[in-house]
Amino acid sequence: MGILTVLREASNDESKELLATNVLEQTKGREIVLSSHQIASKVIENLLEFCSDETLGEYQEAFKADIRSLCLNGFSSHVLQKLISISAMRYLTKNSVEDEPPEKKIKTEDGIPLGILSKSKSFVETCSKFLLNNLEEFVWDSYANHVIRTCLTTLSGRILEEKVSIPGEWTEIFKEYVARLRDWPFFADFPYQELTSGLLQFLIQALARVDKNTLKSIGGFFTEPNTSETPQESPSKLHKLFSTESSIRFLEVLISVAGNKLFTKIFLRLFQGNFKELSLLKSANFSVQKLLDNMKNKDDFNICFTELEPHFAEILQTGHTGIILALCLACKRLEINQNQFIKVGLPKN
Structure with a gap:
């Protein structure tokens, strides 16, 4: 943990980058093993933010080799979340591969030139697609579920406070997440369990950034008047969303991101x-x-x-x-x- 102390005390970003790059260079070939270690994972997670683009790219390549085990481990899943977030932020803030200087160009295994920023974009897509392909399994895992939340946040651009141009590929992957989740028979029950409620909260916050029509549709779906329960089963006239702490947290987030029409619908139906x-x-x-x-x-x-x-x-x-x-x-x-x-x-x- 002395490394983190030195990092905090570093006088400027250049010093932090030098420290981060030097330390992470020592992990080469052991990236996944060390990221699964309680103490080492915390160090790596904090250093990734400051490392050079080249070192970041090395971690991206290493992590792509075993995304599954990274997602399902309580320590490495946090490192993976951080790597996805940093990769997305670096790509979105610099925005254009064409603007990279020649010395920042690298090559793929096939020898095709690929900008370092483009590599970050590709890493976000690779991780997001992997989790999407395993969605039915990972939604119920407490660690992988949080990685999915990070993917939704990055794909929608909500990783940055200001609105930025999002790659079309990210938008398509995000739409596929929404479609797959909505098609699930269990989707209607998502607000009432802590794990899925949290995922749903991230989803609607991302939708508020990129697709307000779908947000309105999903909000309308979850605020439909109670119809399936008999008075004996649910003596309260309050909406079912008020029945659990998880669903109430979801409702509060929905209220905060709702547009005018959805807000009025929530007001009339529930309050x-x-x-x-x-x-x-x-x-x-x-x-x-x-x-x-x-x-x-x-x-x-x-x-x-x-x-x-x-x-x-x-x-x-x-x-x-x-x-x-x-x-x-x-x-x-x-x-x-x-x-x-x-x-x-x-x-x-």
Whole structure:
């Protein structure tokens, strides 16, 4: 771990690159073995960000030889995630293979010139396709599932904060992920299990970046009114998405990325008429806060405020003060119901 201390104390990026490149050079031929080791994997994971393009390419070549074992190991899977992310970021930020200087060119085994940046692009595609081809197995593995999430993030360009041009090949692979997942008989159950809910959260965040129509379709699918359960099976009138912690986390992410039409659909199907009950529930009150934080329509907010106004005291008694704060901030942001909020909040003589 002394290497990481030296890395943190390095004075500039050039020093960090030199250290990273020198250390990783010592791992040549043992990349996969060392990445599967608890301590060594942490060192490699941290150094990859700073190594030279050439050293990064050597790790890409080594990892392509056994992607399966890397995905299924608790330590090497993290290194693989980091390598995919770094490869994508370097390609997307530099963007064009044609702009590379001649000295940055390398050759494939067939002797075909291939830019180092293009090699990073190819590595992202190779890993993403491998996981896609093994999707039915890897979705249920706790380590490989997280590698899939990284692939979705990189293929959509969400790895970078700013929007950038995404290669057409990445878009096609991403679309195939979406199609394969949606075709699964188990897809409807994804929000209700922790592992698949997490994957679904990454998927909809990626869709918000690249395909808002599909996001709206998937959001509509999961917020369809309850129809399959009898009143005896589900005595609560609340939507099934409020039934588990995993599905509530998914709903909160869906609210945060939803466009106007999907947001209104979520509001009408899941929240209208249920604000008091949801605000008093320990498990669901954060969903109400998330809805209020993202609300843009004054008419929708007025409905929400009207439902909650008589119950301010009860909400405060439960300790869910975040609901009241979210209401206050929404009143200010939307410039509506501010006087009513102040009157309700004033102590009664």
